[in-house]
Amino acid sequence: QVQVEQSGAEVKKPGSSVNVSCKASGGTFRGYAISWVRQAPGQGLEWMGGIIPMFGTPNYAQRVQARVTITADESTSTATMELTSLRSEDTAVYYCAIQTTGNFEYFQYWGQGTLLIVS
Amino acid sequence: QSVLTQPPSASGTPGETVTISCSGSSSNIGNNYVYWYQQLPGTAPRLLMYRSNQRPSGVPDRFSGSKSGTSASLAISGLRSEDEAEYYCGTWDGSLLGPVFGGGTKLTVL
Numbered sequence: 001q002v003q004v005e006q007s008g009a010e011v012k013k014p015g016s017s018v019n020v021s022c023k024a025s026g027g028t029f030r031g032y033a034i035s036w037v038r039q040a041p042g043q044g045l046e047w048m049g050g051i052i053p054m055f056g057t058p059n060y061a062q063r064v065q066a067r068v069t070i071t072a073d074e075s076t077s078t079a080t081m082e083l084t085s086l087r088s089e090d091t092a093v094y095y096c097a098i099q100t101t102g103n104f105e106y107f108q109y110w111g112q113g114t115l116l117i118v119s
Numbered sequence: 120q121s122v123l124t125q126p127p128s129a130s131g132t133p134g135e136t137v138t139i140s141c142s143g144s145s146s147n148i149g150n151n152y153v154y155w156y157q158q159l160p161g162t163a164p165r166l167l168m169y170r171s172n173q174r175p176s177g178v179p180d181r182f183s184g185s186k187s188g189t190s191a192s193l194a195i196s197g198l199r200s201e202d203e204a205e206y207y208c209g210t211w212d213g214s215l216l217g218p219v220f221g222g223g224t225k226l227t228v229l
Contacts, residue, residue, distance in 0.1 A: 035218075037164075044121055045156075045164065045207055045220040061217050095163055104218055105211045106154040108175070110163040 002026045004111035006096050011117045017084040020114045022096030029077040030054040033099040035107060036070060036081045038092040048094075051079060052102050059104065086118045122147060123208055123221035130227040136196040139224045141208030143189050147219055151211040153191035155184055158205040158223075167206070168193060195226070203228045 007021045024032065035050035049060035053072040060068055069082040083090060094114045097107035124142040131137040141153065155168035166175050168184040171191060183194045191210075195202055208221040 044222045045209070047218045047220070049217075059217065062215070097164075105152065106166065106169055106209060106218065107156075107164070108166050108169075110165070113163050 002032075002098055002100060002109040004096055004098055004109050006094075006111040006114045009115040009117075011119065012086050014086055014088060014118055016086050017082060018086060018116055019080055019082050020094050020096075020116070021078055021080045022111050023076070023078045024096075024098055024109075025077060027100055029072075030074050031100070031102050033102050033104045034070075034072060034079040035097045035099075035104060036068075037095045037097050037107065039095065039113075040089070040092040043092075047104075048081070050104050053079075054102075083116075086116075088118050090116060091118045092116060121222040122212060122215070122219035123210065125206075125208060125221035125224045127222065128225050128227065130229055131195075131198045132229045133198055133200065135198045136194060137198055137226065139193045139195075139206050139208075139226070141191045141193070141221050143191075143210065143219075145189060146214040147189075147210045147212040148186065148191055149189040150213060153184065153186050154209045155182075155193045156207045156209065158207065160204070164207065198228055200228050202226060 003025045030053045036048040051058040058070040072079045096111040098109045152170045156164040157167045158164045171186040172184040212219045
């Protein structure tokens with residue numbers, strides 16, 4: 001069983017940047033497919049991108065790829081998502097979601113979510 | 120606008136069977152497995168079904184999934200009040216090169 005713990009809520013000004021982190025425990029971090037999925041208020045789910053730590057190269061959704069950077073630190077089993085040039089439309093809950101066999105198709109374990117308010 | 124199409128709402132009474140549909144195209148559902156997630160109010164999504172019709176451990180066998188062509192469905196039998204939640208379908212999209220989701224179906228147990 002994988003446990004996923006995310007950093008706390010953030011309030012940011014438009015144009016600024018935010019870092020959201022998630023720490024995974026209970027398995028082999030380097031082989032995980034770690035994704036960031038966001039959910040705007042009252043809306044559905046949107047995949048933003050992900051990374052497999054053993055390979056290191058992130059994959060990004062086209063819609064946000066110019067503004068998002070995803071990294072992973074194997075020494076601390078922590079993944080981080082940076083989102084820049086924040087806009088009000090980025091207000092959402094950001095979830096870290098993990099699939100344990102290095103596959104971005106689906107998401108087995110989810111963090112509790114991090115609320116980002118851009119205002 | 121979500122890549123996959125789901126009805127925005129569904130409802131049923133306790134004990135009934137409810138089916139939620141998910142429609143896509145050849146670039147997504149037509150050539151990939153479908154996954155279903157359950158999101159209870161105020162919580163993170165939970166994987167409910169993988170590889171179109173497989174249940175993770177802990178998911179009751181009242182939940183079943185199927186796929187045919189470019190559509191998929193989730194059936195919930197013996198409906199219970201605790202099944203009231205938002206349900207999302209998801210799959211890989213070979214054109215977009217990433218996972219995609221439906222817009223979600225809010226299930227109400229009357």
